[in-house]
Amino acid sequence: MSVTGWAGRARLRPGGVVYGGAVGSATAHAHHSVQVIVALGGDELLMAGPAGEPFRCRAYVVPSGVRHSVLGGVPRGVVLHYDPLSTAGRRLAALAGDAGDLVPDALPADPFEAACALDSVLPQGPLPGAAPHPGLVRVLDWLPGREHVRLSQAAAVACLSESRLAHLFRAELGLPFRPYVLWLRLMRAAELASQGHSLTDAAHGAGFADGAHLSRVWRRMFGIPPSDFTRTIQWM
Template sequence: MRIVGRGRIVLWEGASLWAFDVPPAPDGQASTRLHAHHAIQITLSAGGRFCIRTGDGRMDGPVVVIAPDVPHAFEPEGKVALLFVEPESRAGQALMQGMAGALVAKLDARLGHAPTKLADLWIDAQSDDGVVEALGRSLVQEAVGEVLPASTLDLRIARTLDWLTSRISEGVGLAEAAAIACLSESRFSHLFAAEVGLPFRTYLLWRRLMLAVERISAGTSLTVAAHEAGFADSAHFSRTFHRMFGIPAASLQLI
């Protein structure tokens, strides 16, 4: 799928908002490849339409939420937006609790008004990133639908995640992370996977991917962004992005 048009990507701690306009496909319905990523994905119509396909069937908009690491394909047309929420964040934990084990669910009742709010992203394409971030934060809060609960993450893992935030692009190793958590490497690996839902190295790769996306959305070239985020080269970043999002990384430069 080729993402083009007047779009935005804005990231903040624990979440991001991606908005884009997908023209009708000349040979039928545009679709990503089947893919999976670590974030909770809230897909919203912004005047366009979309369908989410999983191994269990399909679900149409206007608002659909997908649990982390669920293989899915995305079939959009027109103006659509994606809210990605880190499952370890307080909002992410609340969303997961609300899904009650479902892999895919509708959120129309809570975010049915979203198309009107999101339309402003195309009406005022030059709006400040802070305005777009505020919109994204408000949509996440409305999706949660309640006061955010206290974090349920193990404090040792929470401390490690905070420590990682400023070191994502560095050569962070398992031994260093385990030391921050005051655990042996084997115990840390087991606890991290149980709390976060991913092995440590896979999570680190996801965070590096998001850092590269942030750099590209700010105007950095794909090659430089990949290097700054700690990837071996742009090819490694491109392969990782394609596997997790189902579209070419070069599409980011068209938004």
Template sequence: MTGWIGTMLLRPGLMVLTGEVGTTALHAHHTVQIMQSESAFRIGDAHGSTASCRAAVIPPNTSHRVVEGTASATLIHLAPEAAVATALCRDPADAVDVWVRHGAMFSCGPIGMTALVTGAGEPGRSAWHPAVRRSLADLPGLLADGPVRFGELAHRAGLSESRLAHLFSAEVGLPFRAYVRWLRMQHAIRLFAAGRTLTEAAHGAGFADSAHLNRVCHSMFGAAPSHFGQLRLVDELDGP
């Protein structure tokens, strides 16, 4: 298994990695994943089936692995509340050259990466309950202060914990704890790529220790946090 060598763009609800892609172990994450390369790579599912493709859309919570990597690719992770992520999950069969195996994965032709990233920055929140919008806005600040207490979030939003939990899952598409885990993982990767030690990144993102961070990273990305150590943080994507 090789690590990523390239660049990484991090924004709320969005992670974009560009560079060399190595193999990964079987894993699943709560995000929608889009991967594109000019040369073919091979992905596999939990049933042992594999497919060679140059672009793939992986729905949330879908076990998959990279069987054969590629020298240069772009990989996007979209939080489930992003409007474009919602559209991809709703009807992934709109992609061309669809490959479906065990209802698990979808491979497709070239994807407009710039359009996807632009759309990812515009979550479809206008029709959401104000308490959900308030909670999503408050979470990054709470995360930086330490453990996130759902009761405090509900109090800020003016709702009971049970009501906010129901609304959050229904509208964001992800339970609260799973969403917070994604935010913590994203922050830990940012800290590690910026030069912090694994222990510092773990504590800075709210994980119990580096072993805890390592377990979550393996389950979510199929690789150890050290695989992100050679990525260079950027503010904007290169190219059009």
């Protein structure tokens, strides 16, 4: 049975989101996080890739910055978001694509409990690839809470040239500097909204001009309106 709406329980954690419940449709979008999306109970998701090509899957790993959409959801599912530089994010990005083999057969019946259980399992395993550049790590530690920051300021923190830092953002995060800062602001707005603030207050608190600006960015990165985030999802 295909589902279009979202309704469930979720928890924000450093670098991402843990969600369990009805997985609804989402228009074409791309986000900074590495995403794992899973259909429970033997159902399948109907998704589309970067070129709009539809496919069905039980579970799928979407790498950072890859455009995708959910054409048909499921009544019970799991969505997990990871920072691409985290242990889990880097491991999962190396396994991008169909992820049916990553999902244990025995998961709790409750979707949110299943999401938490899966979240505790997926980060295991060896860390692929080289460690991120230390200058980039310094900037990533420094950026949160700075809604309006210039590349020149970040380059000074990294002790790198602006061009070198810009290259590192694209090469190691898969995202240019400005969109990454925008992603941090979006996560701040999500945190405020999950605490009960109105979308307008959340927008202002995260450095957006107004609620309409937040809504446009939200749809571009998540494929759903932010009202779904506040009205039909219970935050734990």
